[in-house]
Amino acid sequence: MLIGLSIFMISLCQPYSPGRGVTSYEDNMESIKKLHIKKANSGICTGTEWISPAGSKVIESISPVDGRIIAKIQAGGAPEYKRIITQAQKAFPLWRKIPAPERGEIVRQIGEALRKDKENLGRMICLEMGKSLQEGYGEVQEMIDVCDFAVGQSRMLYGATMPSERPSHRLYDQYHPLGVVGIITAFNFPAAVWAWNAMLSTVCGNVLVWKPSSQVGLTAIAIQHIIARVLKKNKLPEGIFSLICGSGKDIGDLMLADTRLPLISFTGSVRTGRHAAQIIAGRLGKSLLELGGNNSIIISPEADLAIAIPAVVFGAVGTAGQRCTTTRRLIIHESIYDKVRDGLTKAYKSLRIGSPLNQDNHMGPLVNQDAVANYLAAVETIKDQGGEILCGGHALQGEGFESGCYVAPTLVEVKSDIPIIKEETFAPILYLIRYSGDINQAIEINNSAHEGLSSAIFSNNLREAETFLSPWGSDCGIANVNIGTSGAEIGGAFGGEKDTGGGRESGSDAWKAYMRRQTVTINYGHELPLAQGINFTI
Incomplete structure (x- = not known):
């Protein structure tokens, strides 16, 4: 989250002044419309297909800037979640067979699409979450940078070769995609933290189900519309990038307990992180936790x-x-x-x-x-x-x-x-x-x-x-x-220890969290020597 310090080079003014030139909700409506945000929006999407939920639960996105309702979101429940997961499961066998550099090309196109909508999306983040416009732009830039990083990583999913102690043997490790990865994100970085996970996980060969914070669902919907354009252009199947808005009780707990999600990346408070970790560990799933920081x-x-x-x-x-x-x-x-x-x-x-x-x-x-x-x-x-x-x-x-x-x-x-x-x-x-x-x-x-x-x-x-x-x-x-x-x-790599959860996201070798590791031994000789000098004859 690299944002410049220039805005904080302090100059004297009237203490706690609200300032001049405040831009109202109406002044920013044009930017929101360009992101395909309407007065009422479905919060469930399998990639390009938006689903109208069977229930009547609605999330009102209220701007902390001026207290106005920006728009409404139709939230999902168990039936919509089942549909999302089913579609993702169908997409995974197809997506994992696509060569990683080709998956990287899709991510490159997503980065280009984000560049075109940087200003509009930055304003959306600012209006819905309340961070400064400069930081909103910075967050979108971070998404773009992560896309660029992931494109390069798509050609560097390296395993290591180790010398074998046995003659005519080769020993190495390699990495394979996990499957359907669940991403649960917090309100404070409604776009960038998802991108950290999504872009790297995608080039690794996984498909994604994203549940954003209910505080910032419109930002997630806007991002999904951007993603959908890339998916349509490349005629990709539904289920690679999925979105479902809903409460932690209605959707979050379903994801945590779902054995079809081998990995859950969870960002939130220490308290909710403990809740998530216990449920995931109870089914022996993998968790990537980004929790508090004092x-x-x-x-x-x-x-x-x-x-x-x-x-x-x-x-x-x-x-x-x-x-x-x-x-x-x-x-x-x-x-x-x-x-x-x-x-x-x-x-x-x-x-x-x-x-x-x-x-x-x-x-x-x-x-x-x-x-x-x-x-x-x-x-x-x-x-x-x-x-x-x-x-x-x-x-x-x-x-x-x-x-x-x-x-x-x-x-x-x-x-x-x-x-x-x-x-x-x-x-x-x-x-x-x-x-x-x-x-x-x-x-x-x-x-x-x-x-x-x-x-x-x-x-x-x-x-x-x-x-x-x-x-x-x-x-x-x-x-x-x-x-x-x-x-x-x-x-x-971004993350921390102790109650912060131990997870790592973004750079360095954080990509390995989204893959299953496999150790491979190949015997290309004509004999069967055993490790540790064991002699077994029949």
Whole structure:
């Protein structure tokens, strides 16, 4: 999720101003229409065929930008799910026989189609989820980049050849597709996380069933329309890319328990991730879990604060604190603590909060009013546990904030042992923690979180940086030096340890998660020597 920091180079303005030039829902309707979004939309598709559900369950997509209903989605249930899975099962034997580079060509065409609709889809993400327009465009660009990556990967599904201990034998491993892969995604990255999974899984030879978050179903429907054009152009069968919108209870649990889905990629909270993992493990299925992240940045006495402060602000308030890689804890050496605290306080009071469709604003809304309620509850808990609110700590009201989804980004001074900092509040709350010892004390605080997704250190001291990266350093899946916790490039595997779930997506060798591994031994000799020197004669 590599988004530039330019929008967060802070300039002074009226605190918490909703800004000017806010673009309304009506102004963006033309973009939505170009994505084939109507007032009422089927949320079930086998690839190119849209299914009208038998039930009457409807999801209203409400924009956190202004509180208006964007459009409605006809949700699926058990009958539609059965139809989706049946079609996917029929498609898999055909799709896996297509050579991987040819599958890569389909992904290349999907990337080209996304390029053409980048602006429209970026606006859709912004309007439905609430992240800034710049971040919406960035998310679509990430989809495009993942397509490009997957095209290359389609020619590099490598196995390794090992020397055999037996004469006239060849030993190697190879990888085959799994089958029908289920993808369950969260609201905060309604497009990119699906693309991480879908594009790599597709070139590996799998077919897909996607259940998006009900908060952002329109974005998924818009993407499915884009995919459908590529499928039609290439006369591909139904069932390769499938979509079914519905609740976790109606659709999600069906997927988790379904033995016809050998792999479920699940993105969500730790709580729901535990629920998913238990059901999948109960049927001995495979799970790829991307769960919470209570991420921290260490600022040592030898940090370059000119780059550290903007990175901290972006990491803490980008996407309104609703990233799994959001910076939630700032671990600052006592020798520079006051300087960092004062610099952040000044920066926070300069942030422009308002419609994410206005690119002058630094932060938009939370996804819905429930998220605001969770934020306010966390603020009260912070106060009860002795934390000191330096700025923020309240919801925003008045002109420009009518949706009830806007909050003030919040800085809090805390001690490292208060319970609230062990919890991930999906909101722009940043905890400032003082440390007085060497880098090992800061690393201990970093590692005290239950989650282990992203971490960072700002230091120009080589020994500190290398200690942070050592086996006794950060215990997170992502460890950065002199950059923040947000902004992972697609070329690296994305994921974390502990309560984050252990899954890896996107780059490096993450493609292997979508395949079954097979060890092969070939005897091309005229004798039958056994391994380990065993002698067996008859």
